[in-house]
Amino acid sequence: MRKNINIVWLEDDLKAGAHKKRVNVVENILKEKGYISNFIFKKTFDEAKQALEEDNRIDFFISDFNLEQDETGLTYLDEIRKSRGYKQFVILYSNKSNSDLKKDVIDYFKLPATPNFTFSNFTFFSVSGNRLIEQNFKDAIEVILCRWDELNALRGQYMYENAELEYHLRKLCTEYPTDKPYKELVKSYFFKKLNLSNIQRSNPSCYDKLKKIKDNWLILVDRRNALAHVIEDYDSNSGYYIKSISEKQGDSFTISESNLDEERCNLLEVVDMVKKLLKIKS
8 A cells, every 4th residue: 555645736835834734734634544745845837737747646736726826726727637637636725715716616617606516526625714724634635545445445345255255155165175275166166066068068058158257257366366465556547556466477467547447347247147156145
């Protein structure tokens, strides 16, 4: 699990005491969660825009809503979204009231006066006399970390689903040694218990269905094993990803932010096929 969090922070008054307090708030929130903050401070819009072209991984952005130039935090949000397909979360803050900020957002995006929409990947809040500044930052960071945790949640789901399937398979195959490896047990179930070779000769269509389940199940097992040890990183094309670490060539497996939903659906589809075969009630 990564520990260093890279944050680009756009603020035109970096020496202000209020800014230093906000930095301290964010740093402490992340520290309490076991992360180390690496702030990349930018004083001008152009400097902050240039940061988007650098190769460093950026985990999320924080920006003053109202800068001393014509550009605003919303302008920077636009640049972030256009740059390399960034989907990272953006936190905007301002001395304006929350109602005025909401009006600015509505006007900027040319939304209806009473919009029915969800702000995507960004939040904004007032820091003018607001006692909830720390809570506002904390709430936003909770959302950010929850999204990152989806990758590891899917990794955990591979572990959980395989553990359940293995448990039911061993209950079905009590005649096999208890120390028989899970992958070998799956193979034995198809070839010895179901006599897959005989089915291939007598019922080709049934064989094709069973072989599909077997092949996909074995892929599930391999991925479970591969994901036991992973590294986490970021790629500008596919977003955040976890990649298995394996000594065997060709055994590595990667789950990226860009294919997260597809990967989860594929996993559940295979699990459903296996459960139906084993007659496991969901």
